[in-house]
Amino acid sequence: MRMRFGGAPEIRATRAAVWKALLDPHFVASVSTAIERVDAKDPTHFSVVAGLGVGMLKVRFTIDAELFDIVELQSAKLKARGKAPGSTLQVTTGFTLTELEPSLVRLAWTAESEVGGTVASVGARLLEGTARRLAEEFWQDFADKVSATAAT
C-alpha cells in the first residue's frame, strides 16, 4: 500500500545549522521516540531500528537507509528499506532547504512510502492516518528542535 506525504515547516536557524542537523543521524534519531537506535556505517549509510504502532499492532523495523543526490546545503534524498516480522516498509524522502531570511529556513519535505505484509492487511484502515501523523510530527519536531538549539 502506497502513501505520499509532505510538508514545509520553517526553522529559526541558519541554513548551515539546519543542514548539519539533517545530516547528523544521532540528532535526527533524538527527535523521535520511535527511533530506538541509529548506527552510521559511513556518512551516507545508516542502520536504524524503529518501532511503529498501528492500532493493536506494534512492529519493530530494522531499516537500511541511504542518503543520495546530495546537493550541499540545499537538498538531499533518503531511501530507506525496513524489515519486520511479516511486514515491510520502503520510504523515499526528499528535502529542500530555502533560506527565507538569514536565520529562517523553510524545510520542504516529501515522503513516499510503501508498506506491506501484516501491517498493511491488519492495519490498513489506520495506517495512512498513523503514518501521516508520524511523518508530520517528526518533521515539525525536527524543525522545533533545530530552532530551539539555534536559539540557545
Place this chain on the structure above:
Amino acid sequence: MATLFGSGIKRREDPRLITGSGTFTDDIKLPGLTFAAMVRSPYAHATIRKIDTAAAAQAPGVIAVITGKDIAGKVGPVPCAFNVPNCDLKLPPHPALATNKVRYVGDAVAMIVATSRAAARDAVDLVDVDYDPLPATVDPEKAVQPGTAQLHDEVPGNVAFTWHVAGGDADQAFAQAAVKVSLRIVQQRLLPTAMEPRSAVASYNKATGQLTLWATSQNPHIHRFLTSVTLGLPEHKIRVISPDVGGGFGSKIPGYADEFLVAYAAMTLGRSVKWTEDRSENYTVTTHGRDHVEYVEMCGTGDGTITGLRTKIHAGLGAYASTAAPGVPTILHGLMYSGAYTIPNVKGTVIGAYTNTTPVDAYRGAGRPEATYLIERLVDCYARRIGMDPALVRRKNLIPADKMPYTVATGITYDSGDYHAALDKAMELIDYRGFRERQEKARKDGHYLGIGVSSYTEICGLGPSQVAGQIGFGGGLYESAIVRVYPTGMVRAYIGTRPHGQGEETTFAQIVADEFGVPIENVEIVAGDTESTPQGWGTYGSRTTAVGGAALKNAAVKVKEKAKKLAAHLLEANEADLEWHDGKFQVKGSPAQAKAFGELALMANVAWNMPAGMEPGLEASAFFDPTNFVFPYGTHIATVDVDLETGEVTVLRYVCVDDCGPHINPMIVEGQVHGGVIQGVGEALQEIAVYSDDGQLMTGTMMDYAVPKASQMPTIESHFTYTPTPVNPLGVKGIGEAGTIGSVPCIVNAVVDALAPLGITHIDKPLTPARVWAAIQQAKGGAR
C-alpha cells in the same frame, strides 16, 4: 408409520455442533503432537535472494525449519485438477514452498515445526528472508495488458487461458437486432469466510508406512488422491479424515500446500504435526471467490424478445491455478449464458489471468452467480431501454414448461421446471403491481423505492462422470454409499460425500429410515473418513443429495430387496405375494404372516436359515452416476428504499420462490435458502476484498471485510414450487447454492430501479452507501 421424507425434523447434528461437542480438525490431539507455522511473503511479487533460517532453527522448542530446498523432489507442486480443454490452459508450477520467487502476499517460503503453537509462531519471526521486490499486478483486466508485471515465465502476458463458448449465431443476432444494451460489470473478489478456518493434522506410522491426515476438507477422497500425487505416497497407504467441518463454501475443496507440507513433516520428522490458520491467515491464503471484469451485451427486438448475448470476461485466478479454478469461470459459468431464457444466440470469451493475489477458486455458486448476475442485469437494462416492465420481459423470455426438457444454445439440456410458475408466484407474493403503484406515489414525494427481480436457473448436482471426463475435471462425479444393517436392526450408512453444514446427517437418515420403516434414531450416517467410506467426490456444486442421496437410496433399495427374498423364504411364501406394510413384509391378504425389518436383519446376520445361494449378512453398496445435471430455478424479488442523502440501501422485503424438486426436509431446505440469500445480499451490498495496487490485501481482518450481520439482513420470505427432476430416483435438485445465485442480481436490480429516475443504469456491487451516494452525485451532475 408416517414417512420421514418431507418432514421438517430438527437437524440431528446440531446439538453436537452448537454445544461445543463436535470434533473439528483442530480438536484432534495425538501423543507427542508438534505444531507447524508458515513463514509467508509480505510482498506480492519479489525474487528471493536468501532465506536465513539459522536463528529460527536455534529458537526454543523448534524441531525443524523446512524450506523449498529441503522439499525439492519430495513434495511435488500443488496440483490443479481441472484441466479445461480447448482453451490453451497454462498451468505453471505451484511450488509448495517458494524458492526463487514469491507471487502473492501469503505465498509460503518456509515452515516451522515446534513443540508448541507459540514456539512455532515466534520462530516464524526469526526467519530472515531477503527479498527483491518486483512490480505487481492485481487486476484481471490490467494483468493481461502489455507492459504489465509478469508472474510466470511459462505464461506470456499472464494469460492462463482463453476459453470460448458459442451457440447459435450471436454476431448475426446483434447485427440484425433493433435494440442492444451493454455493460461493464465488476464482480468483486470475495472472501469465503467459513466459520472454521483451515486446519490439518498428520500422523505417520513408519512401521506400516501409513499416513493419516485429518483435514478440513469438503472432499476427503480427492484429498487422498492429491496427497498421493503430491507426496508420491501410494494411495492405499493414505487415510484422510475430515471430521466435523465448519463450513467451506468452496474454499475447502482445493488441495493446499499447507496440508501436503504438514504430511511431509510428519513423515520426515517421525512426529505428528498440526497446523491451524488464524482468521488473518485464512483471509490471506485460503482461496477467494469471483474476481471478474466483464464486458457484456444483450440484444433483442423492440417488443421484448431477447435474441442474443455476448460476453468478454476477464477472470482473475490469483497467483496460481487452484485445484478447481480453471473450471469455475468457464464450464460452470459460460455454459449458463442462456440463463432461464430461450436466448437462442450466445457467445462468450473468458480470459483467465494470473495476478499477484491469493488464488481464486469455487465460492458458493462458483461461476453460476456470475453468469446469473450479468444476464439479470442485462435483462433489466434491456427492459428499461424498450420501456417494458422488467418482470414482463422475463415472463416473455422464460423457457415455457411445455418445452422441458429444453436444450439451450450452449448445448446443455435443462431437466425440468415451470419457470413461469415461480415468477408468477413471487410477483403475487410481493404484490408486484401494488408496489409499482406505491413506488410511483413515493417518487412524487421524493422517496426512492425500488423493486428488483431475478429469475435464475443453475447447473448443479455435478454431474455425469462422462461429462467430467470431457470437461477436463480430474475425477469422477458419481457417488457411492454402503448401507450396513446390524443384527439388532440398527443401520450405519457410509457415504462418499462430506457434508459440512448442509444437514445430510439428518436428511440422509430420513431416506434410509423411510426405506426400512425404522425410527430415524436407528440410522447413523458416516462420512468423512476414507478408511470406512466408499469412493466419493465430495460435497460441492449442490451435488450431495442429488447424486450422493441417490446412491444411498439405491443401496437401501438393494438391502430391502434382499430382505424381501429372505422374508419370502422364512414365510414360505412366494416373493410376489409379499407386500411391504409399516416396516414389515407381509403376505397379501394374510397380514399376520409377516416379518419385520428388525427380524430380517437378525436372521440375515446370523444366517441360520438362508435361501439356497443367498450370502449371509444384510448390506449393500451402490454407485450412482446421473445421466444429466440438475437445474434448480426460481425467482427472487426484493424491494428497497434508497436514501438519496446518504446512499444507504434498506431492503424492505425479500421474497424468493425456489424450486429444487421435492424436499426431504423442508426446514433444512429453507435453511439453505436463508444462508445462500444472506451470502448473496452480503455480496450485493457490502462484501469486497480489496487489494492495493502493489498487491497488499487491505481487507485482512473481519474489521475490514464486511461479513453480513443479522441486524443488517432482511426477513427472508421463502416459498417454493415443487418440480421433480427425472435425473435421479429421489427427484431432488440441489439447493445449497441457489440462494446465492438468485439473490445478488435482485438486490442490485432493485437499487438501480429505485434510482432509475436519475438516469442511473448500473452501479457496481457492493452497493455500499459510499458507492450509491457517488453514483447519485454523478447522476445529479454534482461533485463526487
